[in-house]
Amino acid sequence: MIPAPFDYVAPSTVDEAISALSEAGEDAKVLAGGQSLLPVLRMRLAAPSTVVDLGKIAELRGVREDGDTLVVGAMTTHYDVQRDPLIAEHAALVRAATDTVADPQIRHRGTFGGAIAHADPAGDLLAPVLALDCELVLAGPGGRRTVPAGEFFQDLFTTALAPDELLVEVRVPKHTGWHAHYEKFNRVAQAWSMVAVAVTVRTDGGGIAEARVALTNMGATPVRATAVEAALVGAPASADTVRAAAEHAAEGTNPAVDGNADAEFRKHLARVLTGRALTAAIG
Known part of the structure; x- marks a missing residue:
């Protein structure tokens, strides 16, 4: 499909871009790389009055x-x-x-x-x-x-x-020397995540000193897996620790139900992928 007509502005500074947005009002859309916006425009799921292109800034x-x-x-x-x-x-x-x-x-x-x-x-x-x-x-x-x-x-x-x-x-706060892994599950390569887990940990003397864990597609927004983090900190960097901590991954989540998976399957994936991600990060 062809997008609905719109005005196009390509400012060269941040101030010019803000002025363009202010003048256009709530119907304006910002164009960055365009990988999300352009398909939406072509399908007419959005019909902005003005598109503000940031490519020249x-x-x-x-x-x-x-x-x-x-x-x-x-x-x-x-x-x-x-x-x-x-x-x-x-x-x-x-x-x-x-x-x-x-x-x-x-x-x-x-x-x-x-x-x-x-x-x-x-x-x-x-x-x-x-x-x-x-x-x-x-x-x-x-x-x-x-x-x-x-x-x-x-x-x-x-x-x-x-x-x-x-x-x-x-x-982005520096996490120098931290181990990290991102474990993603999808139907086909390069597709959106059905569920994914972001893990970064700092080890010290064979134990886990600090841990950060967050989940992709387990709610309307990204979810911090605080129960997993609490189970990791202060524990030895071992397979038993990983298994026990990963069991908490789905706590506090509200995953969507769609054609890819129901909520229970996504919760199962969150636990499995958290275990894999932690194992890969800790080594």
């Missing part, structure tokens, strides 16, 4: 250090995140999850911030962002504000972004 690209934090520009492509040495050294979980996103063609076009702002509960970057306690920097007419990941994802495809705000960067 150079300041929104790249990865840099800021003390104990990595700052990832919202328009940084998945391909660039995969290959960035700072990500590899300090945010192994982000690298592991990004490796599973769709296919190489989409990873060259899709953007880190675009995937997060889209807030698809089956998306592969939301759970890692939640697990790592990332902060999202939003820019609007009143300036910039920082929102913790736990408050950013509010409901199905719904975030803390106001209609006249942009996600401009993601602040």
